Amino acid sequence: MNDNGSNIRSFRRGRGKLFLKKNRWNLCVLAVIFLMGCYMISQKQGYHMDELLSFELANAEFTPWIVTTQPEGRLEKFVKNEIYGDSLGETWSNIAETVKDVLKNRGESKMLSYKADVYEEPVWITAQQFKDYITTDNRDHFNYLSVYFNVKDDNHPPLHFMALHTVSSIFTGKIAPWMGCGINLVLILGICMLLMGICREFLGKTEGFGRVTCILYAFSMGGIATLLLIRMYAMLTFFCMAALYLHMKKKQSGQWQSHNRLLIFVTVCGFLTQYYFVIFMLFLAGVTLVFLWKTEKKNVLYYVRAMGISAVLGLCIFPFSIMDVLYSERGVESVRNLGGGLSGLGERFFSFLVIVRERMFGGDLGMGVLLLVAVAALVSFVFTKLSEDGELAKVRKREREKAKKHQDSRRWEYFMVCIPCIGYFLVVVKIAPYYADRYLMPVFPLFALLAGLFLQKCLDVLKRQLKAFGYGGILPVLAAFLVLPYFFTVKPEYLYLGYGIQEAMSEKFQDRACLCVYEGVGYYQNLMEFTNYKKTLMVTQEELLSRSVDKTLEEEKELVVLMKNNIDQGAVTEYLEREYGFLPEEWVIRKSVHQDVVQCFRKE
Numbered sequence: 001m002n003d004n005g006s007n008i009r010s011f012r013r014g015r016g017k018l019f020l021k022k023n024r025w026n027l028c029v030l031a032v033i034f035l036m037g038c039y040m041i042s043q044k045q046g047y048h049m050d051e052l053l054s055f056e057l058a059n060a061e062f063t064p065w066i067v068t069t070q071p072e073g074r075l076e077k078f079v080k081n082e083i084y085g086d087s088l089g090e091t092w093s094n095i096a097e098t099v100k101d102v103l104k105n106r107g108e109s110k111m112l113s114y115k116a117d118v119y120e121e122p123v124w125i126t127a128q129q130f131k132d133y134i135t136t137d138n139r140d141h142f143n144y145l146s147v148y149f150n151v152k153d154d155n156h157p158p159l160h161f162m163a164l165h166t167v168s169s170i171f172t173g174k175i176a177p178w179m180g181c182g183i184n185l186v187l188i189l190g191i192c193m194l195l196m197g198i199c200r201e202f203l204g205k206t207e208g209f210g211r212v213t214c215i216l217y218a219f220s221m222g223g224i225a226t227l228l229l230i231r232m233y234a235m236l237t238f239f240c241m242a243a244l245y246l247h248m249k250k251k252q253s254g255q256w257q258s259h260n261r262l263l264i265f266v267t268v269c270g271f272l273t274q275y276y277f278v279i280f281m282l283f284l285a286g287v288t289l290v291f292l293w294k295t296e297k298k299n300v301l302y303y304v305r306a307m308g309i310s311a312v313l314g315l316c317i318f319p320f321s322i323m324d325v326l327y328s329e330r331g332v333e334s335v336r337n338l339g340g341g342l343s344g345l346g347e348r349f350f351s352f353l354v355i356v357r358e359r360m361f362g363g364d365l366g367m368g369v370l371l372l373v374a375v376a377a378l379v380s381f382v383f384t385k386l387s388e389d390g391e392l393a394k395v396r397k398r399e400r401e402k403a404k405k406h407q408d409s410r411r412w413e414y415f416m417v418c419i420p421c422i423g424y425f426l427v428v429v430k431i432a433p434y435y436a437d438r439y440l441m442p443v444f445p446l447f448a449l450l451a452g453l454f455l456q457k458c459l460d461v462l463k464r465q466l467k468a469f470g471y472g473g474i475l476p477v478l479a480a481f482l483v484l485p486y487f488f489t490v491k492p493e494y495l496y497l498g499y500g501i502q503e504a505m506s507e508k509f510q511d512r513a514c515l516c517v518y519e520g521v522g523y524y525q526n527l528m529e530f531t532n533y534k535k536t537l538m539v540t541q542e543e544l545l546s547r548s549v550d551k552t553l554e555e556e557k558e559l560v561v562l563m564k565n566n567i568d569q570g571a572v573t574e575y576l577e578r579e580y581g582f583l584p585e586e587w588v589i590r591k592s593v594h595q596d597v598v599q600c601f602r603k604e
Contacts, residue, residue: 025208029215033214033215044495045496045499049521049522049525051229051230052525052528055164055527056133056527058162059133060132060133061139061146062146064154071129082110083098121547122538125538127536135173142169144165154324159269159273164179167183184230185227190241190242191445194244202251202413213448216452219483221486221487221493225494226441229441234441236276237441237442239266240442243270246263248413254296254299256299263306267281268314277442284416285307286419287416289304338427356440363486366485370455418450421447421450451482455475455478459478511534512556513535513552513556514562517561517567522594541572554580558602560588560599561601562597563597563599564594564596
């Protein structure tokens with residue numbers, strides 16, 4: 001028995017050493033990407049408002065939105081007052097009674113008729129309430145029902161928010177960039193592994209080419225933005241690449257009739273991450289159906305069945321998606337944009353092309369590298385054509401025909417890469433509500449792959465001239481020229497450098513109340529600060545100037561005033577002095593990373 005156990009351990013160690021030896025360079029590239037990702041995450045100081053909204057949707061117990069006149073949601077109040085008991089048994093008993101009441105009385109049940117506390121004017125919200133919005137504690141951690149309830153009123157499905165809630169539930173009471181970006185980093189590494197597999201297994205490329213593709217993606221501004229933005233787009237990108245990998249794998253193996261569970265799982269998860277996954281899948285499924293119709297008609301039905309099962313499962317798990325896509329404000333806008341005319345399409349097209357150039361191709365410098373390589377390849381091709389004699393021309397022709405046959409055998413794999421990438425890009429150009437890089441993140445890895453293929457093709461044309469310089473090592477050098485200058489000279493998106501000063505300032509004045517005068521929903525950018533001030537009043541300028549007498553403002557001797565962009569600072573200062581005797585003191589922050597102005601006020 002001991003001998004058998006020893007043999008098994010020796011066998012496993014041998015397999016582990018063989019795996020490490022075979023994949024050592026791939027692992028080195030992944031390690032470099034991991035270290036780079038850790039460094040970038042460590043630099044992130046602030047948040048886009050949607051990032052903090054992600055934490056709120058994930059962690060606020062049954063409260064999907066912060067409403068200044070209703071700080072506690074209706075269902076949140078019901079759960080706290082009517083569900084939670086002094087013991088676990090009492091809590092379960094309350095849940096059972098509530099279920100019976102709803103089944104018996106439906107709309108007249110206590111839960112469905114419960115009323116929230118709604119005030120006529122915005123009210124002061126404490127630091128602890130703000131912490132409850134964006135963090136978890138021992139009472140509401142691992143509460144996935146709350147996450148599901150919150151996102152049903154949003155325009156996105158729940159999977160990413162549940163993953164963020166899981167991390168928040170492990171690290172209760174905390175919120176930090178690494179909590180969301182750590183999820184993204186794991187997904188980025190997964191995306192790179194899938195890229196390596198696609199290049200090696202299905203495109204017939206070398207291991208070195210796969211590593212170059214990963215560098216082109218991970219070190220691009222697009223890859224770094226995907227890492228740093230705490231939203232669902234890194235997860236969406238991962239499932240798009242996983243779906244592409246599985247489609248190529250099935251095309252290679254021909255197993256369309258069985259072993260479809262993983263494909264269904266990935267498809268459902270992609271749908272439950274972000275609805276833009278459907279756009280990518282429509283093009284990928286279209287290419288796959290054409291391929292099957294031309295080569296394996298008998299398998300069309302099996303593939304359609306797998307996709308149909310995925311659609312049914314996705315809709316059953318999250319039926320609110322129908323309302324999100326067809327009837328929500330964002331969904332109606334996207335459908336209207338898709339069905340609209342061509343007016344403004346040129347501007348949108350070129351705006352998104354600029355995003356691709358800046359995020360994936362290193363801006364002007366990177367495009368210059370691509371253009372230089374292309375021109376050199378063209379000149380080499382023309383020179384070779386003009387200089388080769390008859391016999392050499394025949395040899396060249398046979399080589400090209402052989403290469404063409406090899407390429408034709410993989411043309412469907414190239415279709416699976418190119419058509420979803422281009423189709424997704426064109427649809428996003430038409431429907432995206434903003435000119436933002438996040439909507440293109442799912443196809444950034446494919447743009448990196450296409451860039452690598454372009455460079456490789458140009459080098460194939462130039463290989464006669466480059467033999468003396470070590471042809472095999474030039475592709476990594478060109479890839480480095482494409483992304484590294486931008487990497488070292490351009491500040492990535494979503495770092496919000498400087499916000500750390502503003503957050504530290506709120507900790508310094510944590511014994512004071514804060515008055516936030518905002519426009520729209522701009523206060524979401526500052527939720528981290530509001531977890532430090534003892535309490536905060538969030539009002540628009542109009543609400544403040546027409547506000548009835550405020551007891552807190554009468555009692556407070558010192559006040560921190562945070563004014564968002566486009567606020568009439570003079571009018572706010574005059575109002576505080578006239579109504580409550582507050583006089584302005586030092587400017588704490590004149591213009592923050594979010595264009596905020598922060599000033600201290602004191603009564604004489």
